[in-house]
Amino acid sequence: xxxxxxxxxxxxxxxxxxxxxxxxxxxxxxxxxxxxxxxxxxxxxxxxxxxxxxxxxxxxxxxxx
Amino acid sequence: xxxxxxxxxxxxxxxxxxxxxxxxxxxxxxxxxxxxxxxxxxxxxxxxxxxxxxxxxxxxxxxxxxxxxxxxxxxxxxxxxxxxxxxxxxxxxxxxxxxxxxxxxxxxxxxxxxxxxxxxxxxxxxxxxxxxxxxxxxxxxxxxxxxxxxxxxxxxxxxxxxxxxxxxxxxxxxxxxxxxxxxxxxxxxxxxxxxxxxxxxxxxxxxxxxx
Numbered sequence: 001x002x003x004x005x006x007x008x009x010x011x012x013x014x015x016x017x018x019x020x021x022x023x024x025x026x027x028x029x030x031x032x033x034x035x036x037x038x039x040x041x042x043x044x045x046x047x048x049x050x051x052x053x054x055x056x057x058x059x060x061x062x063x064x065x
Numbered sequence: 066x067x068x069x070x071x072x073x074x075x076x077x078x079x080x081x082x083x084x085x086x087x088x089x090x091x092x093x094x095x096x097x098x099x100x101x102x103x104x105x106x107x108x109x110x111x112x113x114x115x116x117x118x119x120x121x122x123x124x125x126x127x128x129x130x131x132x133x134x135x136x137x138x139x140x141x142x143x144x145x146x147x148x149x150x151x152x153x154x155x156x157x158x159x160x161x162x163x164x165x166x167x168x169x170x171x172x173x174x175x176x177x178x179x180x181x182x183x184x185x186x187x188x189x190x191x192x193x194x195x196x197x198x199x200x201x202x203x204x205x206x207x208x209x210x211x212x213x214x215x216x217x218x219x220x221x222x223x224x225x226x227x228x229x230x231x232x233x234x235x236x237x238x239x240x241x242x243x244x245x246x247x248x249x250x251x252x253x254x255x256x257x258x259x260x261x262x263x264x265x266x267x268x269x270x271x272x273x274x275x276x
Contacts, residue, residue: 030188032195034228039199042192057228061195064214064241065098065186065252 001052018045021058031060070155074110081268086112088267091178093117093165093194095141097247098210099184100131100148101256102263107149109264113157117173118142119164129252165190170197176205180263183209184256186241199229206266212236213255215245222255224262226272234259 002011003020014020017040021028033040034057040048050056074082088111092099095118103116118141122132126141136144142160149158165173165185174181174197181198185191191209198207212235213222221236234255241247265271 027188030192032192032199032228037229039196039228041200042196059211059227059233061188061191061209061211062214062235062238062240063186063188063191064212064239064245064247065094065096065184065191065210 004055017048033058082110085110088179089113090180091115092182094184095145097129097252098256101253102260105260107153107156115159117161129249181207207231208259208263210234212239214239214241214247219254
């Protein structure tokens, strides 16, 4: 299926948000994710099932402050 | 605030002080970002703030954090309260000496705050707080920071709109680690941009929902 990640369309072979984030090597604990505009709780990444055309926004924080 | 206090803010842009004096802000973390943000807001005449931090002032903090050598060993929230009181004795300060974790966010991150400043140093804590605020405090504007370490140009530190009612300050890349280090000027720049973005949000000058 195709999803739109941070504005760019890409083909992916995953079912859940957690699989997507892991496959794309995002650090799950540092990343804020929304699917179709809805922020997804970190605990729900594994049960968040993606559908064709979903718009995923992922933003990873870096440390320092 | 008593009428005599007004002269301290007479150089603020017209119409600013009256609005800021009614505002309550929450600052999560009192390190390089939080201590600088708190001082900027105190000088601008913000009415009240809650500062949350669980750490003590250490010698290695003093290259960029707004504490003094004679405050080493004090809880940061206590030291910051002293310093803020010298700048603006009329500022109402509530301090919370606790580590913010998923289990206590709901209690510590008050729903009555009018803006939340994410001033943590740890990336996981930043993501955790941002997630909590966007999910459970969706109406309260959130200003986060990501990327302020090292010696990169201050020009690379930007403010951009994040998800929903949030803003992100930083270069997005320069992580705090032993190779990068952190220097006063760049940390203060990021903190000033964070505080200024917050002031603009409180005054209704930034796009996005304001509570």
